[in-house]
Amino acid sequence: MHVARIKSSHVDKAGRRRDYQSVYLRRSFRDGGTVKHQQLANLSALPEAAISAIEAVLSGATMVAAGDAVRIESSLPHGHVAAVHTMARTLGLPALLGPPCRARDLAYGLIVSRVLRPGSKLSTLTGWADTTLGADLGITGASSDEVYAAMDWLHQRQDHIEKQLAARHLDHEVNPSRIAMFDLSSSWVTGRCCELAARGYSRDGKKGCPQIEYGLLTDPAGRPVAIRVFAGNTADPTAFRAAVTTVKDRFGLTNMVMVGDRGMITSARITALKDLGGIGWLTALRALHRGPGCR
Known part of the structure; x- marks a missing residue:
């Protein structure tokens, strides 16, 4: 038993050549001294994949379901x-x-x-x-x-990236409140080659170790816009002044309101902001000293 592919061609009246293929399932047998063929089925209407599968089975190949012959040894998380x-x-x-x-x-x-x-x-x-x-x-x-x-x-590319972020999140059209938030944090270091490493006020509770400080500028929703790294002994007001300079000079933004904690926006910084012009401020009041009889 085998699959027979019969090809033929025809030229129509317009002179165009058309090729045809017929596929049959046949059985060959000998009748006396003559080999004869018996047509069992017409496979021409089947898709090529099905015809190829029948040919493979008739030639002795073992067909298995997709995936049955494959064993998964491992796969990477995705x-x-x-x-x-x-x-x-x-x-x-x-x-x-x-x-x-x-x-x-x-x-x-x-x-x-x-x-x-x-x-x-x-x-x-x-x-x-x-x-x-x-x-x-x-x-x-x-x-x-x-x-x-x-x-x-x-x-x-930091400056270029931060300018794009400032335009996307701090520009007056997308930030009608004109608020920018800034805070300073620190991380201790153990290396000996960091030029900015210095002892200072530790915000992560690792006292006695050199540290670096980094200030993050965000939009009102807390999306980061810019970051600056400072020496480990940099005071909060100094870092805040750098943030104001970034907003005014590097990003070209005016009439902004800078938000910071009470240790960052001191009386001296408030005076400096007034002198700069175009930059407002928002912070918390310092706790007033109360006597032992007050609660």
Whole structure:
């Protein structure tokens, strides 16, 4: 028993050639000294995949259901990666970072990894092979030198990125309240080569260690717009002055209201804001001294 494919052609009155194929299921047998063929079925109406399957079975191949001959040894987690990818693209994060290049892929991978599994740069590097993130971005085999070079590339683009964020979140058309919020925090360091490391007021409770400070500028909803890193012994008012300079000079925004805590917006800073003009302030009152008989 076999499948026979019969090809024929025909030229119509317009001179156009038409090719045809007929497919039959046949049985061959010998009648005396003559080989004869018996047509069992016309397979011409079947799809090509079905005809090929019949041919394979008749030739001795063993057909199995799709997936039955495959055993899954392992698979990389993908769902959480896809979720963060989708949100990042919706927010326009890849385009915000810069033009497509190897450095952008690495920087983008670092940012996504901070959402998926925060850790050190070395831990992040090894973790790229544990999910589909590394394969999706083509960064699975990246070295630590490449990662630090990508961070340098990202630092060079910081001003451009922050200006885009300021236009998106602090501009008067999208921020009618004209409010910008600023706060300062600190992190202790153990290295010996950080030029900004210094002893100062520890906000994370790690006393006796050198630290760095970083100030974050956000819109009223808390969306980050800009960040600045300061020496570990920088006072709050000094950092606040840098934030005001960023808003006025770098972003070109006026008539803004800066929000900060009572230790940041001191009387001296309020006077300085008045001298600058175009910048208001919002803070809390300092607690008044009360005698022992007051509650």
